[in-house]
Amino acid sequence: MVNLSVGICDDDPKCHRKIMEICEKHFTDNGIACEIFSYYSGEEVINEHDNHIDLLFLDVEMEGIDGLRVMHKAEDMQNIHSIVFVSAHAEAVWDSFGYKTRGFLQKPVDEKKICKCLDQAYERKKNDSFIDFPNYNGSIFYKKSDIVYVKSDSNYAILYLGNNEKIITCTLKECEKKLGGMPFLRVHRSYIVNLNHIKNITGETVCFKDGSAIRIGRSYREKVRKGYNDYLLGELKK
Incomplete structure (x- = not known):
């Protein structure tokens, strides 16, 4: 069974409590295993290192470190997967774009919209499937x-998994077929990238959250820009 972890960061006790009650009811009604973590300031979130958060409901306007600063800090936090902003000011949506942003809700919060965000986060986690790749010992499974x-390496390929590298005995073209399209995108004749790990694209370079970078192949540049823009728009519409 998939266990979903939700964080709520809002310094308004009334709104905080309402979001929590909606989450608890939705999880109970749908038989979803869950954990809910409460934060009442931006400082509490950026100092959170112990708990994994699949979805963070984040207030924009807070004293001290506000939600937008938390969003930028969260770019380097591996334990926060996605963010849905909550604000009384609709115009704040224009400042809330980030690669972990999955939505924007206006206060007073709507129960149906909260539940939709929860369902989408649950589906994303449930569909995070494993893929089997051939190696020297037969095959091995890795989470997408x-x-x-x-990276292509002659007739083989190398999977980069954060701090680990694994050689697999198939070509980059065969890998591309196995990965099945978005969020994976070919950016060079020698590279396929996972857009979920990208921090941004600047000029002719793909920059990753871990600080590494890959140069985009000349013949791939237009396709990469369009693919990345479509990916970002698709994530915001979910």
């Missing part, structure tokens, strides 16, 4: 979300 990028 753990793959940062794949």
